[in-house]
Amino acid sequence: QKEVEQNSGPLSVPEGAIASLNCTYSDRGSQSFFWYRQYSGKSPELIMSIYSNGDKEDGRFTAQLNKASQYVSLLIRDSQPSDSATYLCAAVGPGTYKYIFGTGTRLKVLA
Amino acid sequence: KAGVTQTPRYLIKTRGQQVTLSCSPISGHRSVSWYQQTPGQGLQFLFEYFSETQRNKGNFPGRFSGRQFSNSRSEMNVSTLELGDSALYLCASSLAGWQETQYFGPGTRLLVL
Numbered sequence: 001q002k003e004v005e006q007n008s009g010p011l012s013v014p015e016g017a018i019a020s021l022n023c024t025y026s027d028r029g030s031q032s033f034f035w036y037r038q039y040s041g042k043s044p045e046l047i048m049s050i051y052s053n054g055d056k057e058d059g060r061f062t063a064q065l066n067k068a069s070q071y072v073s074l075l076i077r078d079s080q081p082s083d084s085a086t087y088l089c090a091a092v093g094p095g096t097y098k099y100i101f102g103t104g105t106r107l108k109v110l111a
Numbered sequence: 112k113a114g115v116t117q118t119p120r121y122l123i124k125t126r127g128q129q130v131t132l133s134c135s136p137i138s139g140h141r142s143v144s145w146y147q148q149t150p151g152q153g154l155q156f157l158f159e160y161f162s163e164t165q166r167n168k169g170n171f172p173g174r175f176s177g178r179q180f181s182n183s184r185s186e187m188n189v190s191t192l193e194l195g196d197s198a199l200y201l202c203a204s205s206l207a208g209w210q211e212t213q214y215f216g217p218g219t220r221l222l223v224l
Contacts, residue, residue, distance in 0.1 A: 032210040043201055043215040044154070051210065088154065092210060098167045099144065099203075099213060103153035 004091050006102035014110050019076040021105050023089030026070070030091040030100075033065060033072045038086045038104065047087075048074070079109045113138065115204050115216035123222045129190040132219045136183050136204030143185040144213060145177060148199040160185055161207065189221075197223045 003026045013019045025033075032051050036044035050056045050063040050072065062075040072091075076083055086104040093100075116135045124130050136143050145157040156169040160179035177187040183204075189196055199220050203213035 034212065036215075043218050045215070046212050049212055090154075096167060097142070097144075097159045097161070098156050098169070100156065101146075101154035 004089055004100045004102040006089055006105045008103060009106040010108045011105055012108045012110060013079050015079060015081060017079050019079045019083065019107055019109070021074040021087050021107065023072045023102055024070055025072070025091040027091065027093050028070060029093050031094050032092040034090040035063060035074045036088040036090065038088060044088055081109045081111045083107060084109045115202060115214055117202055117216040117219050119219060120217065121220050123224065124192050125224050126192055126194060128192050129188060130192060130221060131186055131188045132200055134185045134202035134216055136185070137214055140204035140206055141183050142205045142207055143179060143183065144203045145185070145187050146201045146203065148201055154201070157187065192223045194223050197221060
């Protein structure tokens with residue numbers, strides 16, 4: 001069973017701090033990775049996608065991918081209370097058209 | 112551009128009944144995926160359709176089925192409902208499938224009594 005694993009949390013960080021969310025995946029053939037944010041009672045919305053090893057930055061968000069170690073991370077700088085949500089990591093294998101999601105990490109940003 | 116729409120938004124059924132959920136993808140998107148989300152299991156992949164063909168299927172019983180129409184709209188059907196089918200059912204669309212961003216609809220919340 002191909003899996004994506006995340007710590008369920010909650011991860012609590014103070015406002016203004018850096019939140020670090022991690023995800024590991026078991027299918028070494030996975031090539032595409034996505035971070036989604038899901039507020040309670042809402043559907044997931046895309047934050048970032050990453051396909052190559054290294055860092056990808058978008059505003060306060062940085063995604064990091066290390067295919068050798070099979071992990072993906074998401075850093076949120078200057079965390080705000082509005083960032084409090086569940087963050088879902090997803091991996092897609094080559095040609096499978098099947099997105100495997102982790103169970104999500106709940107982030108709480110404390111004002 | 113309008114987002115992914117799902118109907119109905121809420122549904123209450125009893126055990127043994129069947130249900131059909133509908134999803135309209137973003138205009139121009141030809142791939143539609145369906146997911147079941149429950150507190151304990153997270154987002155579980157049900158199936159993915161592209162150009163009216165099912166390209167991949169998750170590990171769900173045959174009671175769960177789907178189809179896609181020529182206009183890319185998709186439906187999923189659950190027959191002989193069980194209490195454990197209570198969940199949020201999400202559909203997501205993308206242009207053509209893998210390696211692409213999926214955009215989620217608001218979901219249909221199904222409660223089976």
